Amino acid sequence: MTSIAPNSLHEVRVHAEIGDDPEELHELADAVVRGCSICYARIKSLRLLLEAVHAHPGVQCIDVVFDPKQNDASTLIKPDYEACAHYTNLRIYGGEILDASCRHLIIRINVHMSSHFSAKVDFACTHFLAHSHFDRSVFANEFCLLATHFYDFTTFRKVRFRGSANIGSIYHHIVRFDECTFHDHCGAVTFFESNTVVFYNTVMLKGCLFPSTLALGVRCEGVVFGESVTGDFRLIDVSTCRFGVECARRAAAAIAQSDEPVRTWNQLRHRIHVWSITAARDLIGWHRVRSLGEIQVLNRASVFGLIAIPILASLWPAISAAWVTYRGTMARATASLETLVIRLDAAAQQWGGTVSQNTNEAVQAASETARTSLASLQEFVGRLAPDGPYLGSSLALLFMAAVCVTIGLLLYQMFAPREVRKQDEDEFVEAAHRRYPEHAVDRNDGLRRAIDFLESVAARRGDRNASFVQHHGEAVWIPSRRQLKCFDDPAPEDVEKIIEEKAAREIRWTTKQDEKSIAQRLDHERRMCDEAIRRLLPGAERRRIVIEEGARAEYWSKCRQNLTASALASVFYVSGLICLLVVLSIQTWRVLRAAGWF
Numbered sequence: 313m314t315s316i317a318p319n320s321l322h323e324v325r326v327h328a329e330i331g332d333d334p335e336e337l338h339e340l341a342d343a344v345v346r347g348c349s350i351c352y353a354r355i356k357s358l359r360l361l362l363e364a365v366h367a368h369p370g371v372q373c374i375d376v377v378f379d380p381k382q383n384d385a386s387t388l389i390k391p392d393y394e395a396c397a398h399y400t401n402l403r404i405y406g407g408e409i410l411d412a413s414c415r416h417l418i419i420r421i422n423v424h425m426s427s428h429f430s431a432k433v434d435f436a437c438t439h440f441l442a443h444s445h446f447d448r449s450v451f452a453n454e455f456c457l458l459a460t461h462f463y464d465f466t467t468f469r470k471v472r473f474r475g476s477a478n479i480g481s482i483y484h485h486i487v488r489f490d491e492c493t494f495h496d497h498c499g500a501v502t503f504f505e506s507n508t509v510v511f512y513n514t515v516m517l518k519g520c521l522f523p524s525t526l527a528l529g530v531r532c533e534g535v536v537f538g539e540s541v542t543g544d545f546r547l548i549d550v551s552t553c554r555f556g557v558e559c560a561r562r563a564a565a566a567i568a569q570s571d572e573p574v575r576t577w578n579q580l581r582h583r584i585h586v587w588s589i590t591a592a593r594d595l596i597g598w599h600r601v602r603s604l605g606e607i608q609v610l611n612r613a614s615v616f617g618l619i620a621i622p623i624l625a626s627l628w629p630a631i632s633a634a635w636v637t638y639r640g641t642m643a644r645a646t647a648s649l650e651t652l653v654i655r656l657d658a659a660a661q662q663w664g665g666t667v668s669q670n671t672n673e674a675v676q677a678a679s680e681t682a683r684t685s686l687a688s689l690q691e692f693v694g695r696l697a698p699d700g701p702y703l704g705s706s707l708a709l710l711f712m713a714a715v716c717v718t719i720g721l722l723l724y725q726m727f728a729p730r731e732v733r734k735q736d737e738d739e740f741v742e743a744a745h746r747r748y749p750e751h752a753v754d755r756n757d758g759l760r761r762a763i764d765f766l767e768s769v770a771a772r773r774g775d776r777n778a779s780f781v782q783h784h785g786e787a788v789w790i791p792s793r794r795q796l797k798c799f800d801d802p803a804p805e806d807v808e809k810i811i812e813e814k815a816a817r818e819i820r821w822t823t824k825q826d827e828k829s830i831a832q833r834l835d836h837e838r839r840m841c842d843e844a845i846r847r848l849l850p851g852a853e854r855r856r857i858v859i860e861e862g863a864r865a866e867y868w869s870k871c872r873q874n875l876t877a878s879a880l881a882s883v884f885y886v887s888g889l890i891c892l893l894v895v896l897s898i899q900t901w902r903v904l905r906a907a908g909w910f
Contacts, residue, residue, distance in 0.1 A: 324406070324407065324408050324428045325352040325406055325407070326352055326353065326354045326407055326408065327351065327352040327353060327407075328352070328353040328354070329353070329354050329356075330350070330353050330354065330355045330356060330361065331356045332356055332357055332360055334364075337360060337361060337364035338364060338368070340361070340364065341361075341364040341365045341367070341368040341371075342368060342370075344365050344368075344400065344401075344402055344403075345365070345368050345370045345371055345372075345400055347401070349403035349404070349405055350402075350403065350404045350405070350407070351405045351406055351407070352405070352406040352407045353404075353406075353407040354407055354408045354410065355404070355407065355408070355409045355410065355411075355427075356410050356411060357410070357411045358409050358411060358412045358413075358414060359411070359412075359413060359414045359417065361402075362402070362414065362417060362419060365400065365402055365421065366419075366420065366421070371400045371421065372398055372399050372400045372421075373399055373400055373420035373421045373441075373442070374399070374420040374441045374442060375420075399420075399421050399422050399442050399443075400421045400422065401421065401422045401423075401424060402421055402422070402423045402424065402425075403424040404424070404425045404426065404427050405424075405426050405427065406426070406427060406428075407427050407428065408427065408428045408429075408430055409425075409427050409428070409429050409430070409431075410430060410431055411431055412429050412431060412432070412433040412434065412435075413432070413434045414434065414435050414438055415434055415435070415436050415437055415438065416436075416437045416438065417435075417438045417439070418438075418439045418441065419438065419439065419440050419441065419442070419444075420441045420442060421442055422442045422443040422444075422445075423440070423442075423443070423444050423445065424443075424445045424447075425445070425446050425449055426445075426446070426447055426448045426449055427449055427450075428449070428450045428452065429449065429450065429451045429452060429453070429455075430452050430453065431453055432453045432454045432455075432456070432475075433451055433453070433454070433455045433456065434454075434456045435456065435457050435460050436456050436457070436458040436459060436460060437458070437459050437460065438460050438461075439460075439461045439463070440460070440461065440462045440463065440464070440466070441463050441464065442463075442464050443464050443465050443466075444462055444464070444465075444466045444467075445466070445467045445469075446467070446468050446471055447467055447468070447469040447470060447471070448469065448470045448471065449468075449471050449472075450471075450472045450474065451471070451472070451473050451474060451475060451477070452474050452475065453474075453475045454475045454476050454477075455473055455475060455476070455477045455478065455479070456478045457478060457479050457481040458478055458481075459481075459482070460481040460482070461481065461482045461484065462481055462482070462483050462484060462485065462487060463484045463485065464484075464485050465485055465486055465487075466483065466485070466486070466487040466488070467487070467488045467490070468487070468488070468489045468490070468492055469488065469489075469490040469491065469492075470490065470491045470492065470493075471489070471492045471493070472492070472493045473492065473493065473494045473501070476501075477494060477501045477502075478501075478502050479501065479502065483509055486510055487509055487510065488510050488511075488512055489511050489512070489514045490512050490513055490514070491513050491514065492514050492516075493516060494516045494517060494538075501517055501519055501520055501521075502520070502521040509530045509531075510530075510531050510533070511531070511532050511533065511534075511535045512533050512534060513533070513534045513535075514534070514535045514536065516536050516537075516538045516560040516561075517535060517536070517537055517538065517541070519539055519540075519541070520537065520541040520542075520543075521541070521542055521543060522541065522542070522543025522544060522545065522548075530547075530548045531548075531549060532548060532549065532550045532552075532553050533552050534552050534553070534554070535550070535553045535554070536553070536554045536555065536559055536560045537553060537554075537555040537560070537777055537779065537780060538555075538556070538557050538559075538560035538561075539557065539777070539778075540767075540770070540777060540778040540779040540792075541779045542779075542792065542795075544795075544798055545789040545791075545798075546789075546798055546801075546802055546848070546851075547802065547841075547844055547845065547848060548789070548848075549844070549847065549848060550780065550787050550788070550789050551786040551787055551788075552786075552787070553780065553787040554787070555776075555777035555779070555780040555787065556773075556774055556775040556776060556777055557774045557775075558774040558775050559775065595882075596875060596878060596879055596882065597868075597871035597872055597875075597878055598724070598728045598729065598732045598870070598871040598872075598873070598874075598878050598881075599732065599736075599737065599867075599868075599871045600878075600882055601720065601723075601724050601728065601878055601881045601882055601885060602724070602728075602732060602733075602736065604720070604882065604885040604886070604889070605720070605721060605724060605885065607889070609892065610713075610717050610885070610888055610889060610892065611717070613710060613713055613714060613717070613888075613892055614713065614714040614717040614718055614721075614888070615714075616710070616714070617710045617711045617713060617714025617715075618711075618714045618715075618718060621707055621710060621711040621714070622711075705898070706895050706898055706899060709891045709892075709894055709895045709898075710891070710892070710895050712887075712888075712891050713887075713888040713889070713891035713892045713895070714888070715888075716884045716885070716887040716888035716891065717884070717885060717888040719881075719884045720880075720881040720882070720883075720884035720885040720888065723877050723878075723880055723881035723884070724881050726877075727874045727877035727878070727881075728874075728877075728878070728881075729870040729871075729873055731867070731870055732867070732870055732871055737864060737867050740863055740864075740866075740867045741860050741863045741864060741867075743863075744758070744762075744859055744860070744862070744863035744866075745856075745859060745860070745863075748859055750852060750855070750856070755855070756796055758859055758862075759793075759796060759799065759855060759858055759859070759862075760793045760796075761862065761866075762858050762859050762861065762862020762863065762865070762866075763790065763791075763792065763793045763858065763862065764793065764862075765862050765865040765866040765869060766778060766781065766790060766858075766861060766862055766865050768865070768869065769865040769868060769869060778790070778792075779792070781857070781858075781861040783857050783860075783861060788849065788854070788857050788861075789854075790854075790857075790858055790861075799851050799854055799855050799858075800851045801850055801851045802845075807841060807845075811834065811837045811838055811841055812834065
């Protein structure tokens with residue numbers, strides 16, 4: 313045994329065996345009282361070890377006890393942090409705990425357990441009176457804290473729950489779940505709030521269950537909810553939460569591989585696979601086809617290509633024949649003029665003695681000018697006239713772009729839902745608000761319809777959750793269709809009742825229980841509750857958000873109908889756009905060359 317905590321708990325190492333021998337347990341308890349830690353040991357029974365430490369005459373612990381069956385902590389005096397520092401610490405690092413059946417125990421010392429629990433962990437109806445820390449523990453089997461009381465600071469940091477986890481405890485002080493991992497096959501995870509429950513950067517809370525009463529004081533900061541949750545979240549701030557099975561799996565994988573900086577090929581391939589699925593899910597749909605159809609350049613090019621280019625193609629043989637005839641005529645005229653110039657040169661040489669020098673030079677200059685002009689005219693005509701009897705590539709590409717856009721438009725008009733053709737997403741949402749206004753008779757029908765579509769979309773997409781939506785960058789809790797009463801603001805009498813119960817629990821920890829201290833505590837709890845209510849969403853705003861996000865989910869569902877037709881329409885639209893871009897690039901290059909830039 314040693315007083316130094318190990319640096320790594322990634323594997324179970326056993327240096328000693330701790331059985332059920334009373335003398336061995338007494339010697340072990342004596343070492344624990346002296347401040348030693350238990351490292352990398354295989355413990356047969358955790359209950360016997362706890363009882364042996366509590367029975368040691370030199371143990372420093374809370375000496376006030378009560379009847380655990382009555383669950384009455386009125387006789388307890390809340391220990392401060394300085395007092396807890398002097399209590400005996402049972403530190404168990406690494407190793408393996410075979411039997412952790414500790415029902416109906418009263419643990420009056422500080423416990424620090426960072427070990428591997430191979431069997432079922434049962435702390436039901438157990439009372440932890442001092443600090444309790446289960447950081448970096450691994451619970452390989454069922455984990456049960458049913459009706460367990462934690463009276464002081466409790467932490468579950470980087471704990472891995474590989475079996476079903478029932479954490480429905482009574483937390484009389486702060487409890488923190490930092491970067492805990494709840495595996496996909498662990499079953500339901502249940503939470504019941506008593507005083508203050510704080511979840512910081514928790515990886516995955518799958519199937520969380522909160523009480524039906526208002527959970528005052530619960531803070532969910534950076535929590536990742538893998539699946540839908542049930543309970544009353546009206547007074548819980550979930551704005552910084554994340555949700556979705558994909559998000560939860562990525563977070564769990566990041567923690568599981570936090571000590572492996574090198575990414576393998578399988579991890580990279582998995583990332584590419586997830587990215588491709590996400591990209592395909594976001595790109596394919598009638599909303600994308602509608603966006604492509606709204607590009608005015610495509611529409612105008614398709615109209616021009618379908619009307620002008622076929623007419624030009626039908627007249628092109630006559631135009632080509634006319635160009636050929638014209639070029640032949642120009643070639644014969646050029647040859648005749650060339651012959652005339654040659655004859656003039658010959659005549660000028662023959663008449664050199666009889667014709668003046670000025671006349672001879674004038675005839676030669678005229679012939680040179682005629683030769684230059686004809687060469688320029690022939691080159692210009694050659695540029696304008698085609699080399700063969702076919703249309704240019706730009707006109708052909710423009711016509712193909714028009715054909716592709718027309719086919720995409722026909723598919724869109726034939727197979728796209730009527731709501732998608734008539735309205736875009738924002739117009740569809742506005743129509744939903746007009747259909748189900750506030751204080752309308754059928755407002756609840758609109759809420760149920762919105763919730764149904766949110767649940768259906770969450771079942772089809774791994775990045776959605778039936779209980780949460782992302783609204784303007786913040787997570788918003790959405791009650792289920794069986795909890796429509798949660799859309800109403802909390803009744804003042806219900807809030808007041810919970811405030812009184814919460815203040816009563818806090819008053820039990822104090823030594824002063826006079827009227828003045830009770831009134832101060834009530835006033836403090838009431839101020840904290842009023843601040844929380846002002847910060848959180850009212851019922852009317854939550855209803856509006858549900859109607860809006862439900863309409864967006866309905867619009868997304870309609871855009872995913874007839875996916876094969878929408879994919880084909882997208883392919884034709886994109887093909888037409890590519891043809892048009894090729895034409896633009898060709899013409900741009902010709903303009904730049906004509907300008908002399910290249």
